[in-house]
Structure formats: C-alpha cells, structure tokens
Amino acid sequence: MKLFPDKEKRTNFMKSGLPVVLAVVWTPIVWMALAAFLGPFMERLIGAWQVNVVMLGVATLLIMVALIRLFKMAGLKIFDKLD
Numbered sequence: 001m002k003l004f005p006d007k008e009k010r011t012n013f014m015k016s017g018l019p020v021v022l023a024v025v026w027t028p029i030v031w032m033a034l035a036a037f038l039g040p041f042m043e044r045l046i047g048a049w050q051v052n053v054v055m056l057g058v059a060t061l062l063i064m065v066a067l068i069r070l071f072k073m074a075g076l077k078i079f080d081k082l083d
Contacts, residue, residue: 005063014075016072017068017074018071019067019068019071020068022067022071023064023067023068023071026064027060027064028066030060030063030064030067031056031057034056034059034063035056035061038056039052042055042056059076
C-alpha cells in the first residue's frame with residue numbers, strides 16, 4: 001500500500017482514524033433516516049421545524065458517537081487477531 005508503506009502506521013490508522021472516517025461518511029445517511037422516520041411524527045407533536053432540526057441533529061450526533069465506539073471496538077478485535 002503506497003499510502004502507508006509501514007505496517008505499523010497502517011494498523012494505527014485502521015484502529016484510530018478509520019472509525020472516524022466511517023462515522024463522517026455515515027452521518028448524512030443517519031440524518032436522512034432519522035428525518036424520514038421521526039420527522040413527520042415530531043412535526044405533528046412539536047410543530048416548530050427549527051426545534052425538530054435541532055433534536056434530529058443532537059440524535060444524529062449521539063448515534064455517530066455510538067457508531068465510532070462500535071467501529072473502534074470492532075476494529076480493535078479484527079486487527080488484534082490479524083497481528
């Protein structure tokens with residue numbers, strides 16, 4: 001791999017950097033899913049779209065933090081077995 005010629009650097013990136021990249025990539029998908037499923041219900045319940053957007057944003061950030069932790073745990077298990 002030309003980007004990471006050293007195996008140790010590649011492993012460190014896979015353990016720490018890759019979960020963050022995956023979370024950033026998944027953020028719009030999670031946002032759209034939450035908006036599609038919870039948006040109409042929240043709009044009827046609350047009525048103000050600004051509050052809905054803020055609540056969906058907070059929910060998306062919480063889910064992204066959980067996904068980063070999940071990806072890191074999975075990455076550590078996978079790469080520890082490969083070493």
